[in-house]
Amino acid sequence: MEMELQTAFTPWASLGGGVLIGLSAVMVMGLFGRIAGISGITKGFLSTLLPTPGTPRDRDWRLAFLLGLVASPLALMLVGGTATQSVPTNLFGMAVAGLLVGLGTALGSGCTSGHGVCGLARLSVRSLAAVVTFMAAGFVTVFVLRHFLGGA
Incomplete structure (x- = not known):
C-alpha cells in the first residue's frame, strides 16, 4: 500500500x-x-x-x-x-481496510467517535475497553508499517 x-x-x-x-x-x-x-x-x-x-x-x-x-x-x-485530503492509490487495500473497519465497528458495537467521544464522556466501561483496544491496534499497525514494511 x-x-x-x-x-x-x-x-x-x-x-x-x-x-x-x-x-x-x-x-x-x-x-x-x-x-x-x-x-x-x-x-x-x-x-x-x-x-x-x-x-x-x-x-x-x-x-x-x-x-x-x-x-x-x-x-x-x-x-x-x-x-x-490524501488517500492511497491502492483501491484493493482501501477496500480491505474499509471492510475491516466495518467489521470492527459491528463487533465493537460502535465506532471510534461513538466510543471515544460519547462513550468516554458517559464514563462507559465498555467504551473505555473499546478505546484502549483500538488505540493499541493503531499503535501496533503504525509500528509494523514503519519498521517492518518500510513505510514512511
Whole structure:
C-alpha cells in the first residue's frame, strides 16, 4: 500500500474542531437522546430507507448530520480555507481496510467517535475497553508499517 506521511502542528484548528465535535455530541444527546457515533447514525439512516418493524423513525436529523459531514469542508473552502485530503492509490487495500473497519465497528458495537467521544464522556466501561483496544491496534499497525514494511 502506498503511504504518504503528512503531519502539521495546528493547535487552534484542532482545538476548534474538538470543540465542534464535543458540541455536536452534546446537541445530539440533548436534542434527540442519541449517541453521536457516525456508525450508529449511518446505520439508523440506512435502516429507514428499507423500513422493517422496529426501525427508528428519526431519519431527518440523521440525514442532516450526514449532510453536515459532507458540507463542512465545502463551507470551509467557500470562506477561503483549504481542505486537503490524501488517500492511497491502492483501491484493493482501501477496500480491505474499509471492510475491516466495518467489521470492527459491528463487533465493537460502535465506532471510534461513538466510543471515544460519547462513550468516554458517559464514563462507559465498555467504551473505555473499546478505546484502549483500538488505540493499541493503531499503535501496533503504525509500528509494523514503519519498521517492518518500510513505510514512511
